[in-house]
Amino acid sequence: MKVDQIFFNLFCRRHLRFVFASFCCCFLLSSCSPKMFADLKSGEGRYSKGMLALFRPGKNESLVYKTMIKYKDKEFSSLTYLNALNDSVFKIVLLSNFGNTLLEAEISRDRFTVSNVISYLNRKPILKLLEGDWRILLGGNLKRSIPKLFTENSQSTVFDFADGRTNNLYHYDPVAKSVTMIESYKGKSKKVLVSIDSMQDFQPEVFSIEHPSLHLKITMSLLKKASNDSVE
């Protein structure tokens, strides 16, 4: 093949399109794995199963959280019930303050099944956001793989559970033996920040989930374990 033919082939319309698409792919792929998450070592030896698990609800007693949702300048509250069916399946129920059911769902490693949801919450973006938040919170409970080691010092060890372009960083306090913060990144930008303000019996007592780009903040305070008293 002559040089001018190669040149022609390379810059003819069809090939230009190919060159442009390849360039875009390279650009996207490079942005998929930001430097900060590249070449991380495995957390093996530092990580043990269950150490990043935030919740330990019983099968008969749910954890009950008063949930304050602040979206822009609007604020409303509800109740969240969390219950474990087994080690890898959790039940989540949202109730209004009056006790009306807003949502009932089950979350496992690969499924999020909504069995009942009130019409105004039954929107794909809302349910996806809710699933995403619970996947981050329950990452330490649900993930089977060994996370990568992000950073380590005497005060905290940061583990990274990566999933495609998403990197979830779990800040673990080796002295308190609990997770203190979770950061969720999509590429380089931080999408979700979970701050654990206080713990009770190795479970979060007060924590918040913040979506800075959505101006959304959810604060959850542990009320108590659900009662089994009966009114009748």
Added chain:
Amino acid sequence: MNRFNKYFSFLILCIIPVLTNAQQVMKSMTDTAAFINSLAQFSRSTQTIQGEFVQEKKLKMLNDKVVSKGSLYFKKENKLRWEYTEPFSYIISLNNGKVMLKDEGKVSSYDANANKLFLELNDILITCINGNIFKSKKFSFRFFETEKNNIAEMTPVNSAMKKFIDKIILYFDKTDFTVTKVDMLEPSQNSTVILFKNKKLNGDIAEKYFILN
């Protein structure tokens, strides 16, 4: 056992609990008009109601029950304070078309007429208490009675409300016509029972109970 006997035994097993339950629980009300009239009379003579309540929610999905406690204040014509004290403090006050909520010490105020949800809530709560609920076109009604209670079963007619509530069952004390129990059944088969106790009729209730700050 042949096929016929199998089916027959199955049928008997299904019918027995229904029959025994029907005998024990309730029968259709014999004189509905008299009950509604008596209730209207009671409402006319009632200026205030105060009491305590225990609310129990049964969720099909969870094994545990959700129990809340609180108190209730009603003053004619349309002032109501519904206050949860357990498991957390939450107050809703309806005061002449104004809705106030107090949540974790923070007060929010709404105009009930400007918010369809609050307007509905205001309407249902107040008419339930003042006895005008049976004039409502938002529900269809069935009436039953037991030895101790008159029972009104309310089924929403409106499709929007049907999404939230399947049925509301009000239990009235036959002796004083006050509501002793409310059963709320949701389409999801979750249910809420509210039991009222320590009721006090026509006592003094200060205006401050209906103003949240």
